Structure formats: structure tokens, C-alpha cells
Amino acid sequence: MKSLVIVESPAKAKTINKFLGKSFIVKASVGHVKDLPKKELGVDVEKNFRPKYVTIQGKGKILGEIKKAAKESDSVYLGQDPDREGEAIAWHIAEELDDNNKKVYRVLFNEITQKAVLEAIKNPGRIDHNKVDAQQARRIMDRLVGYLISPILWKKVRRGLSAGRVQSVAVRLVVDREKEIKAFIPQEYWSLTAHLEGKNPPLFTAKLREKDGRKAELKNKEETEKILKALDRETFSVKSIERKEKKRYPVPPFTTSTLQQEAVRKLRFSAKKTMLIAQQLYEGLDIGPEGAQGLITYMRTDSVRVSKESQEEAKDYISKKFGKDYIPQKPPAYKSRKSAQEAHEAIRPTSVVREPEKLKNFLTKDQLNLYRLIWNRFVASQMNPAVLDQTTVDIKAGGYTFRATGSTLKFPGFTALYTEGMDEDIKSEGSSGEEERPIPELKVGETLNLIKLEPKQHFTQPPPRYSEATLVKELEEKGIGRPSTYAAILSTIQERDYVKKVESRFHPTELGLFVNDLLVDNFPDLLDLQFTARMEEELDRIEDGGIKWVQALKDFYGPFHTDLEKAKKGMRDVKTKGIPTDTDIFCEKCGKKMVIKWGRNGQFLACSGYPECKNTKPLKSEDSDIGAQVSGEVCENCGSPMVIKTGRYGKFLACSRYPECKTTKPLSTGVRCPEEGCIGTIIERRTKRGKVFYGCSQYPKCKFAIWDRPTSRECPQCGATFLVERKENILCIKKGCGYKEEKESLVTA
Numbered sequence: 148m149k150s151l152v153i154v155e156s157p158a159k160a161k162t163i164n165k166f167l168g169k170s171f172i173v174k175a176s177v178g179h180v181k182d183l184p185k186k187e188l189g190v191d192v193e194k195n196f197r198p199k200y201v202t203i204q205g206k207g208k209i210l211g212e213i214k215k216a217a218k219e220s221d222s223v224y225l226g227q228d229p230d231r232e233g234e235a236i237a238w239h240i241a242e243e244l245d246d247n248n249k250k251v252y253r254v255l256f257n258e259i260t261q262k263a264v265l266e267a268i269k270n271p272g273r274i275d276h277n278k279v280d281a282q283q284a285r286r287i288m289d290r291l292v293g294y295l296i297s298p299i300l301w302k303k304v305r306r307g308l309s310a311g312r313v314q315s316v317a318v319r320l321v322v323d324r325e326k327e328i329k330a331f332i333p334q335e336y337w338s339l340t341a342h343l344e345g346k347n348p349p350l351f352t353a354k355l356r357e358k359d360g361r362k363a364e365l366k367n368k369e370e371t372e373k374i375l376k377a378l379d380r381e382t383f384s385v386k387s388i389e390r391k392e393k394k395r396y397p398v399p400p401f402t403t404s405t406l407q408q409e410a411v412r413k414l415r416f417s418a419k420k421t422m423l424i425a426q427q428l429y430e431g432l433d434i435g436p437e438g439a440q441g442l443i444t445y446m447r448t449d450s451v452r453v454s455k456e457s458q459e460e461a462k463d464y465i466s467k468k469f470g471k472d473y474i475p476q477k478p479p480a481y482k483s484r485k486s487a488q489e490a491h492e493a494i495r496p497t498s499v500v501r502e503p504e505k506l507k508n509f510l511t512k513d514q515l516n517l518y519r520l521i522w523n524r525f526v527a528s529q530m531n532p533a534v535l536d537q538t539t540v541d542i543k544a545g546g547y548t549f550r551a552t553g554s555t556l557k558f559p560g561f562t563a564l565y566t567e568g569m570d571e572d573i574k575s576e577g578s579s580g581e582e583e584r585p586i587p588e589l590k591v592g593e594t595l596n597l598i599k600l601e602p603k604q605h606f607t608q609p610p611p612r613y614s615e616a617t618l619v620k621e622l623e624e625k626g627i628g629r630p631s632t633y634a635a636i637l638s639t640i641q642e643r644d645y646v647k648k649v650e651s652r653f654h655p656t657e658l659g660l661f662v663n664d665l666l667v668d669n670f671p672d673l674l675d676l677q678f679t680a681r682m683e684e685e686l687d688r689i690e691d692g693g694i695k696w697v698q699a700l701k702d703f704y705g706p707f708h709t710d711l712e713k714a715k716k717g718m719r720d721v722k723t724k725g726i727p728t729d730t731d732i733f734c735e736k737c738g739k740k741m742v743i744k745w746g747r748n749g750q751f752l753a754c755s756g757y758p759e760c761k762n763t764k765p766l767k768s769e770d771s772d773i774g775a776q777v778s779g780e781v782c783e784n785c786g787s788p789m790v791i792k793t794g795r796y797g798k799f800l801a802c803s804r805y806p807e808c809k810t811t812k813p814l815s816t817g818v819r820c821p822e823e824g825c826i827g828t829i830i831e832r833r834t835k836r837g838k839v840f841y842g843c844s845q846y847p848k849c850k851f852a853i854w855d856r857p858t859s860r861e862c863p864q865c866g867a868t869f870l871v872e873r874k875e876n877i878l879c880i881k882k883g884c885g886y887k888e889e890k891e892s893l894v895t896a
Contacts, residue, residue: 148221152254152268153213153240155227156863159259162431162439163226166261167268172220174213176227177863177886180206181239183286188294190287196700198287200239204876205887210243222250224271229255229491230447230631231282231690238279258497259431259441281690284699288312288682291704292673299714300662304721305744308662309643313628315666316679317636318645320621321613322655322663331609337365338605339374341549342598343383343542347587350598353542353551363547371602374547381545383595389539393554394532397561399451399481400493400525403630404623406446409524409567411616414516415651418615418634422446423861424517425494434501434509441497442506443521447631448491449623451481453525457495461529464499469563473530481528484623495525527565534558538586542595553586612652626680661721669714672706736762784810816841818857818869825849829857829869853880862886 150171154160157175164173181200183189191197202210217223225240227233234253241251252271256263289312296310339355355363355374365371401409406425410416416424425446431439458478465473481493496518503519510518534557542549556562613621619633628636640646645659655663667674682703688694721744732741734754741752741764754760782789782802789800791814802808813830820827820843827845832852834840842852855871862870862879864886870877879886 148219150222150224151213151216151220152224152226153237155233155236156426156430158427158866159226159430162259162441163256163264165439166264172216174216175209176213176236176240177206177209179203179236179239180210180213180243183290188290190290192291192704195697196287196704198283203888210240213240214243217244217251220250222252224252224254224268225274226254226256226267228447229257229445231278231285232631234275234278235282235286238274238276241274256441256445257492258444259429260497263441263497277690277692280696281686284689284696285686287700288703291707295711296666296670296714299711299718300665303718304662304665308658310662310666310670311639312673312682313632313679314636314639314643314645315663315674316627316676317618317622318640318655318659318663319667319674319676320618320625321640321646321653322660324610324612325655325660328609328612333606333608335367336605336607337368337371338603339363339365339371340601340603341383341542341544342601343551344596344598345385345587345589345593347589349585349587351551351553351584351586353540353549355547356541356550357548359546368602368604375600375602378544378547378600381547383542383544383549383597385589385591385593385595386541386543386548388589388591391537392557393535393537395535395560395562396532397479397528397530397565398524398567400453400495400528401521402449402451402483402493403447404449404619404633406494406521407619407633408616409520410517411614411619411651413520414513416513416517418619418637420513421517422634424513425521427514428518428521432510432514434506440501442501442518443497444492444495446494448494449630450483450491451493452483452491453493453495453528457492457499457525458529461499461526465526465530469530472558473560473563475529475531479529493525494521496522499526523565527561530561530564531558533560533562540586540589551586553584555585612654614651614653615648618653625676626683627676629683665718669718670707670710672710734760734762736760782808782810784808813844815844816857816859818859820845820849820851821868822849822851825851827851829853831856855880 149169152160152163152167152171152173154163154173154175155178157177160173160175164171167173180203182203183198184201187199189199189201191199223244225237227237237253244251253274254267254271256267292310292312297308300308300310341353341355342350343353344350355365357363358374363374365374399405403422407418407421410421411418414421425443428442429444429446431441433439434442455478462474462478499522501522503515503522506518507515535554536557537554538552540551542551611617615637618637622628622633622636640659641648644656645662646653646655648654663674672678685694685699685702689696689699732752733739734741734756737754737756737760739754739756739760742755744751744753744763752764754762782804785802785804785808787802787804787808789810789812790803792799792801799814800812802810813832816829816831818829820829822843825843825845825848827843827849829841829851830844832840832842840852840854841857843849853871855873857869857871858877860870860877861868862881862884865879865881865884867879867881867884870879870886877888
């Protein structure tokens with residue numbers, strides 16, 4: 148008889164099938180096969196949080212095929228991803244096979260290569276029920292939060308809103324940062340730079356550092372001018388010279404978090420896009436003579452550990468490519484975060500011999516760029532540090548001391564291959580670059596010629612808004628979420644219209660600000676960063692066997708239920724009272740001020756005298772700047788930011804300089820047109836009779852059009868670039884696919 152191997156994705160199944168040969172059948176579950184029901188809570192709180200799992204709509208046929216194949220097989224190997232979620236999927240499938248797990252084994256693939264797959268099949272294990280319990284606790288916790296808080300928001304604010312245990316905390320980070328920025332009061336300060344010339348070229352600069360042995364602080368123009376006047380009479384001379392060798396060490400190979408951060412900085416990829424492409428590289432791609440191969444190790448990890456075999460392979464490669472001087476005496480060892488799962492490896496290439504340039508003809512541009520980033524980072528992490536000669540010169544002028552710093556590269560080390568990217572806000576807080584300028588040959592006591600003194604006014608800056616890179620970094624440092632959740636968190640808070648990205652930075656929307664304040668007031672524990680981090684630690688303890696999942700849920704649910712009951716009675720009823728936004732628009736029926744409310748089709752104006760006065764009216768284009776959200780697009784006619792407004796037929800984009808500029812255009816769905824060679828995106832349009840449809844922005848050049856609203860999700864079954872929403876379902880419209888799933892009626896996380 149044959150053996151059956153079950154994995155999640157068809158791409159992974161295709162790659163593994165080539166490794167195992169004719170004695171194995173490989174099938175894909177296409178993700179989860181069972182979950183909590185969508186239209187009910189599905190958790191019996193009174194009976195120790197007993198979950199009710201049901202077969203996911205559309206998965207019955209797949210599950211039936213798997214069960215049939217299992218009956219005809221001698222052994223079954225569950226090869227889902229090596230994390231909690233993968234363990235839960237494996238457990239659900241094992242439960243369905245109803246074979247008392249006698250012939251059902253668990254196999255873990257950290258990389259999809261022939262050697263790793265065959266090794267895993269030779270050494271199978273059993274399902275780790277602690278991991279299953281940890282994932283089950285997370286799923287139930289998220290379901291309780293989503294399905295119990297969301298109805299309160301529906302009742303008190305507007306239908307369709309949602310809350311989540313982790314996403315709501317991420318929104319709070321963005322909102323709190325926005326409040327910091329608005330409350331920030333800039334402080335004036337000055338710097339003073341001396342442009343100097345010694346006996347030997349080149350010219351160099353030095354900054355004022357001390358006055359009479361104390362740190363010099365120039366607070367205003369008057370203080371700076373006094374020092375300028377005093378320095379007119381002083382001679383500049385070299386006080387001291389310090390030369391030392393400085394080493395710059397390589398950074399560790401990638402974890403999920405650092406990969407997402409660096410892909411934002413260097414490739415301008417979103418976290419979601421990074422993980423999608425990394426998944427493709429992990430599951431396997433056809434690379435010519437070798438056939439389908441997994442090119443990187445598992446991409447959801449918080450460990451920086453690498454195997455001895457991969458280190459040895461990297462050592463041999465570095466020796467041949469760069470020389471022995473680039474190889475450390477001992478293999479580098481990097482320390483993972485305290486909570487990291489050391490059973491995993493860091494993200495690395497499955498073989499350094501597969502140089503990025505050798506794969507150029509087999510990968511897409513995005514796949515190649517991400518693979519190159521991962522390959523370079525790993526190989527660089529196994530190299531010697533860079534060595535710099537650093538010179539620090541202190542220059543005396545009366546009671547004042549100026550300092551000049553400079554460095555020259557003595558040995559490039561790992562920088563011959565890779566240097567870490569840097570966020571714009573980190574750059575702005577860092578050096579201005581003078582330390583990299585060469586300093587001439589100087590001698591202690593040497594008199595210097597002052598070319599000029601350059602005073603410069605500065606103002607302290609508020610903390611920068613989060614980019615995708617810095618928000619992921621903050622989530623990781625605060626212990627919020629885990630590697631598999633970062634991309635989903637960032638996507639969800641944007642999809643729910645709680646935050647918008649403007650020039651690659653997160654801004655809270657009016658809705659996000661308002662809902663955040665409601666949740667912070669009514670659920671202080673749930674929205675507390677430390678509380679959320681503690682819950683993540685509890686999940687880790689469940690996985691380690693330190694606590695039972697039911698007990699962890701009891702500890703969570705007690706205070707949560709108390710807050711829930713208070714919120715049902717005490718949360719502000721916006722549906723009745725409106726949003727506390729002063730519009731300066733008066734009701735023509737009773738004379739009271741109008742307030743903004745949210746309805747099914749967006750914002751509208753309603754009389755603050757409700758229910759005595761029930762007057763409502765739409766936000767006209769000239770009024771819709773009240774609470775208008777910046778879209779991130781610019782006006783093609785005047786270059787000003789475009790804002791999202793609500794008109795008679797729903798939302799649209801309009802120039803923020805209205806009425807000076809009256810440019811408008813349809814709202815883009817953000818989904819690229821699927822027609823081959825087309826560069827357009829799918830936008831919302833209307834027929835002559837006002838019926839909504841979705842067509843290409845390049846019309847009439849491209850006439851692609853559909854009735855169903857597209858989503859940015861890729862089809863997990865056939866790989867189509869988008870799925871569509873149709874009534875209560877999300878489905879694939881690619882001919883012959885037939886993928887279909889039921890929409891969440893309430894968002895759970």
C-alpha cells in the first residue's frame with residue numbers, strides 16, 4: 148500500500164510529491180478544514196469554554212478526498228507548517244480520520260528540500276497537544292473578544308464595526324502616537340559648526356561640544372551670538388587626538404519581524420506582500436534542472452538559530468568567494484529573544500550555493516529581490532566584522548571645545564555583501580554624516596585656520612508616525628502578537644478603516660480615534676499593552692506545558708466579562724447622541740447643531756436634537772472635509788493630497804484644495820487589473836442608472852469589468868490574484884477553480 152502525506156497548500160504538495168516518488172500520495176487541505184462557526188459564538192463558556200468546531204464551507208469535498216485516501220493508505224503523515232496553527236490543522240485532520248491515530252504521524256518540514264523531507268518521513272512524531280491547546284486558547288480568546296464586543300459597537304456606534312484582542316491594541320499604538328504628535332511643543336535649540344583648515348588638506352568641520360568643561364547647550368539666537376562674538380578673539384588649536392580601531396558586527400539572520408522590517412525599508416514591500424512571497428519561496432519553485440525546490444527555511448519564526456550544516460556550507464562558500472580573512476575563528480552565535488521558539492531556525496536560504504543571480508531566469512522580480520535579501524543577510528551574518536579606523540579630534544578655542552570625528556574603512560568584512568537598512572526617522576535622529584568625512588593629518592598643539600563659524604537653528608521634533616517597519620518592531624518589542632500575526636494585524640487595521648497609510652506612515656482615521664477611545668474607556672485591561680503581552684506569555688506557557696488552556700481562559704474571562712457587562716450599560720450611545728464633532732452646521736428644522744454619524748454608507752449629518760428632531764442629510768462635497776480622510780493619493784492636476792469624501796453615490800476621491808481645484812475620481816479597490824500586460828487597477832464605477840460595478844482604470848484601453856467587489860486576497864486554491872465578495876461569500880471567479888468560503892459576520896481578532 149501507499150503512504151499519504153497531507154500538507155496545507157497545493158504548491159507545497161507539488162514540491163514534496165517530486166521528492167517522495169510513487170510510493171507516496173501527497174494531498175493539500177488548502178489551509179484549515181475546521182473552525183468555529185461564523186454565525187454563532189461557538190464557545191460554551193459555562194462548560195469550560197468547550198469549542199464547537201464545524202467543517203469550513205467548501206472544505207467538505209477536500210476533507211472527503213483526504214479521508215478516502217487515508218483509508219487506502221498504510222500510513223498517514225501530517226506535514227502542516229511547524230507552528231501552533233499548523234499543529235491545530237494537523238489535529239483537526241487527525242480527528243476526522245477516526246483511526247485512533249495508530250497510523251497517523253506528525254512530520255515537520257523546516258525547509259522543503261529532498262533531504263529535509265526524506266529525513267522527516269524517516270523520523271515521524273506525534274501531534275503536540277500542548278501546541279494544539281495553545282492555538283485553541285488563542286482562537287477562543289479572540290472569538291470571545293470579537294463576538295462579544297463587536298455587537299456592542301454595532302448597537303452603540305454603527306453596524307459593521309469590530310474589535311479585536313490584538314488589532315485593537317495595535318490601533319491604540321497608532322492613536323497614542325498621534326496624540327503625542329498633536330500634544331508636542333517644539334523646543335528651539337542651536338548648533339555651532341566650525342569650518343577649519345590645518346597644514347594638510349582637506350578642510351574639515353567640528354561641532355561645539357563644551358563650554359568651560361561642561362556640555363554646551365545653545366537654547367536661542369542670543370546665546371549663540373554671544374558665543375560667536377567671544378570666539379572672534381580666540382585661536383583654534385588641536386587639543387587632543389584619539390585614534391582607535393572600531394569593529395562593526397553583522398546582524399543576525401532574519402526572523403519574521405526583522406524580515407518584514409527590512410523588506411519595507413529596502414524593497415518597499417508591505418508586511419503582507421513580504422509574507423506572501425516568502426511563502427512561495429518556502430513552498431518551492433521550479434528552478435530549471437533541479438526542478439521544484441524550497442528556497443528558504445520556514446518563514447514564521449522568532450529564532451535566530453541556524454543549523455551547523457548551514458554554517459559549514461556558508462563557511463566554505465565565503466572562503467572560496469571572499470577569502471579566509473572573512474571567516475570568523477568560531478562560528479557566529481546569535482542570541483534569540485527570551486520568548487523565541489528555539490526549535491525553529493532563522494530564515495535562511497536552504498543552500499547558499501543557489502546564488503540569487505543563478506535564479507534570475509526562474510523567479511519573478513519580487514521573488515528574486517526578497518530571496519536576494521534573505522541570502523545576503525544570512526551569508527553576511529556568517530562573516531567577520533568590518534573594521535574601521537576612527538579618529539576623534541578635540542579642538543580648543545579659549546574656554547570652548549569643538550569636536551571632529553571621522554572614520555575610514557580598514558577591512559570591509561560583512562559589509563562587502565550587506566548593510567542593514569535604516570528608517571527615515573532613525574536617520575533623522577542619528578548623525579548628519581560628519582563622522583564619515585576624512586580628517587587630515589593633524590598634530591596636538593597645531594594651530595588651525597578658521598574659515599567660518601556656521602550657526603544653525605533647530606527645533607526638537609515630535610516622535611515620528613509608525614511605518615510598517617517601525618510598527619512591526621514596536622509590536623515585537625512590546626510582546627504583542629507573534630511572528631505569524633504581524634502581517635495580519637497590519638492588514639486588518641487598515642481594512643477596518645481604523646488607520647490609513649499616508650506617505651508610508653500610519654495615521655488614525657476619525658473612526659479609529661473614536662472607537663479606540665471608546666474601547667480604552669470601557670475595556671481598560673483589554674487595551675492595555677502589558678496585559679496583552681502577558682496573555683501572549685500565557686499562551687507560551689500553555690505550549691510549554693506550564694499551565695492548562697482552560698485555566699488560562701478562566702483567568703482572562705473573569706475581568707473581561709466584568710468590563711463587558713459595564714460596557715453594555717455605560718458605553719456612549721453614538722447612534723442616539725452622535726459624534727462629539729462641532730460641525731458649525733445648523734439644522735434648518737429646529738436650529739440645533741448637526742452632528743456627524745456613521746451609517747451603512749458612511750458618514751452623514753444628523754440633528755443633535757434627536758429623537759425630538761429626526762432631520763438628517765448627506766455630507767455635501769463642500770461639507771465633507773469634516774472628518775475627511777487623506778487617501779495617500781495626490782491630485783493629478785495640482786499635486787495636492789486627495790481625500791476620501793462621501794457623496795450621493797457613496798465614497799469618492801476629491802482634491803483637498805476644493806473649491807480651488809475640483810478634481811475628483813473614483814475610489815480604487817487597490818487590486819491590480821488581471822488582464823495580461825495591463826497596468827491599471829480595478830476601481831469602483833457606476834452604470835448610467837447608478838448601479839455599482841468594478842472596472843479597469845485604463846478604460847477604454849482595457850474593458851475588464853465585474854459586478855462583484857474584488858478583495859486583495861489571493862486565491863488559496865488556484866493562486867488567482869484576487870477573490871471577490873458576493874453576498875455572504877468570498878469566492879474565486881477564475882474559470883474551473885470554484886473556491887468559495889463564507890464571510891465572517893463578525894471579526895474576531
